[in-house]
Amino acid sequence: MDLWPSQTLAAKRVIDESDSLVVALPTSSGKTRIAELCILKCLAGKRRVIYVTPLRALSAQVEGTLGRCFKPLGFTVTSVYGASGIGASDVDTMRSADIVVATPEKLDFAIRQDPDAIADVGLIVLDEGHMIGLSEREIRYEILVQRLLRRADADKRRIVCLSAIFTEGAAFDAFTQWIRSDNDGNAIQSNWRPTRQIPATLRWTDSRGWLEYRVAGEKVFIPRFIEEASPKRPRRNPFPQNQAELVVAAIERFSDDGHSVLLYCPLRSSVETAAETFLKMESYGYAKSHLRTEAAIEIKRALSIGEEWLGISHVAIRALRLGIAVHHGQLPRPFLSELEDLLKRQVLSVAISSPTLAQGVDLSFGVLIFKSLWRSGELIKAKEFANVIGRVGRAFVDIDGIYVLPVLELAPGREANRLDEFHRLIRHAKSRELESGLYLLISICLSRLKRKLDLEDNALSDYVLNQQQAIDTMAEGSDENAEQMEIILAELDAGILALVDNLECDDSQIASKLDEALNNSLWKRRLAIKELEERRNQIAMLHGRALHIWKRTNVAQRKGFYSASIGTESGLQIVANRSELESLLESATKAIRTGAVEQLSDDCCKLAKTLFQFYPFQPSMPADWDESTWTAILDAWIKGAALHRVTNSAGIAFVQEAIIYRLVWAIESVRLVLNNLAENTKDGLVINDDRTFVAICLTYGVPKMSAARMLECGMESRLLAVRIAKELNLNFTKRDELIDWLIQYKETEPLTFSEEERTAWQRFVDRNEYSFDLWLHRNDVYEVRLGSGIEVELGKSIRIIPNENGSAELYTPDFEWLGRTKSNVTAERSLIGTTIEQGRVIAKTFGPPKRSKGTSASHNK
DSSP: OOOOTTTHHHHHTSSOTTOOEEEEOOTTSSHHHHHHHHHHHHHHTTOEEEEEOSSHHHHHHHHHHHHHHHGGGTOOEEEEOOSSOOOHHHHHHHHHOSEEEEOHHHHHHHHHHOGGGGTTEEEEEETTTTOOSSSHHHHHHHHHHHHHHHSTTGGGOEEEEEESOOOOSHHHHHHHHHHTTTOSOOOEEOOOOSSEEEEEEEEEETTEEEEEEEETTEEEEEEEEEEOBOOOTTOOSOBOOSHHHHHHHHHHHHHHTTOOEEEEOSSTHHHHHHHHHHHHHHHHTSSOOOOOTTHHHHTHHHHHHHHHHHOTTSHHHHHHTTTEEEEOTTSOHHHHHHHHHHHHTTSOOEEEEOHHHHTTSOOOBSEEEESOSEETTEEOOHHHHHHHHTTBOOTTTOSEEEEEEEEOOOSTTHHHHHHHHHHHHHHHTTOOOOOOHHHHHHHHHHHHHHHHHTOOHHHHHHHHHHOHHHHHHTTOSSSHHHHHHHHHHHHHHHHHHHHOSOTTSOTTTHHHHHHHHTTTOHHHHHHTTSOHHHHHHHHHHHHHHHHHHHHHOOHHHHHHHHHHTOOHHHHHHHHHTHHHHHHHHHHHHHHHHHTOHHHHHHHHHHHHHHHTTSTTSOOOOOTTOOHHHHHHHHHHHHTTOOGGGTOOHHHHHHIIIIIIIIIHHHHHHHHHHHHHHHTOEETTEEOSOTTHHHHHHHHHTOSSHHHHHHHHTTOOOHHHHHHHHHHTTOOOOSHHHHHHHHHTTSSSOSSOOOHHHHHHHHHHHHHTSOOOOOOEEEEEEEEEEEOTTOOOOTTOEEEEEEOTTSSEEEEOTTOOEEEEESSOOOOSSOEEEEEEETTEEEEEEEESOOOOTTOOOOOOO
């Protein structure tokens, strides 16, 4: 295994499993390889691994990468990153698989239901570990890590934190010591990248595009990088005419030079606008199709999935037919996953994206073009800018990665302003302040209280310690300040409930229990450098809030709120509506069992009407929607109908954000709270609770559990899953029952399928077979002929590098030529051999078994 310069220091520290690592390397500099080495060391010690990724899309990608690496070695690799809470099958997966890829929410839910689910886990990898900050997910992530570090068995578990955007300084040092639990040792940092990153500007002046960039400190110009094109009928103006058209011209020019291109749009709504502009310019002849002839077959699957969700006329589908990937958060996740796969395999080389692709998925491009640097009237943050430009430059493909800002401004001074903003972001991108999200949350809360009540610092601590009921009233109402205060208090409450180990303690103990839970936390480390008054106020706010929670709730309620990962107010709303919610949940569960689709839809709509009123379940939706609009979408979704027939992109976004995420979370919260109130648990796990069916069916948009299990196990067509379940009257509810049913159709089909359905069915069948052969140890002995006058001591290691003639060249470890083999070498990559006697070398390998030509891969079950 050859290591890059950025990996050598980390590789030396892989062996010591007591050495938790913070690895700060630029994007595409080999962080994943370090994680793989740590995983291998952990598995060799017969301990399991959990790999935490911040996004579902990245989880799917990591699962594939680790599967290709470790499944052939005989290890199980699986993932839990669905939208619903945590079902019994997910807990089983978290307890049993050798390598589990999970989002933070899934890991959090699992250990809330069963703390012992990770008892035999020896390694937790935190990918994108810089995800610490003020957002809801960042705060919850920080608290999850603190809980992992405070566990009684934490000293038996290694944590490896990977990130591309850390900045040296006191905040980073505090973060490192937090992850390392104050053990001696430093973070692993390197600025080495396999490619250079070059900022560039593309200015339109005197009817030409002037490209300017710096290499090794020197300015380089290409005065006519883009030439003005004459008008083409029916158009009367030359091309380009404005900023949007200059962006299209830039895509064409860089693509013509052989680069893969990402157009980055800070505003999600501008992604489809940019795609429409490209399609329009293509119709005029100023742009061309970027779909290679051989790639037309490769995109069929993505087209099929996309058309099922969006219809054939959606801009993302029309762009895909021209080889352009249109990617943003309002498009359906199954379609986006297909696009990401096509981009990773370089079937597609041009993408137009919002931050969902540019910041999350591990993809790199040769050229990054900024459509704009602004979002909603504000310049994008340096943190976002740094993350995006990290995608520039593909290892082993590009020597340089270029990120460029096109500028076509007619108003005086506007061009200079745009260029100044670009260069300012470049400077600021080199610094990334890392701050505890819990600290920031409390700071904002205290600032709001201080302004509203006109309190001095020395009076604030006493107020927040004793007047939490009055503070609650500030979160009442529909104005923006009240709504923001509601969110702040809800997240603070959820954090307190997550941190305190003993929810049965009485209110006289809660302050000390909370202090104990936050001992050595990132919050405490960052607070230690603040002024005394600020420290006092933050501690008083936490103590006062915790005491307020304990006085408002009983033990069963707190356990329910904790299990559901919700705050006090939303939990008490569930308690207040207990009778109605329990009746609707029971009715919906019965409707799934009996196939009463209309009843199921009616129950789900009624549940949503109640639960959508409470934070954090309140969805965002267009201002012109009324209740009938979103209930029609929910009705079509739970019945398994085609969405593009009843809604548009906004409706698709509603399904993913409001139904699959918020409503599923809300219904799971109801179930968990009700179970705790009824004490229907044993050792923290719910006993035989069929009410999980409602959340599962809502997650996949189907009325039957059998269809949901098909989709859960890899069926790519929702409509086909619904059809099979309905026409065959399938009533199984568990994954293993699905596999038992599927065995009979290994060689046959259960229904008469169309061509597209048959393709989807066959992929589904193939996906549920084990297609990896276990690797074998093998010793191959080769006859060799050394060069004139060359001798090699017995037992010395040599490199064996196959050549085109079927033999192989022999080299020392530092690549001095020694000779070549007499016998054929069938390996496709370099080997390491050892001289065993004069004229003979043995190569010990570990890999897939050899097959004769025409032999297909066997399936190891």
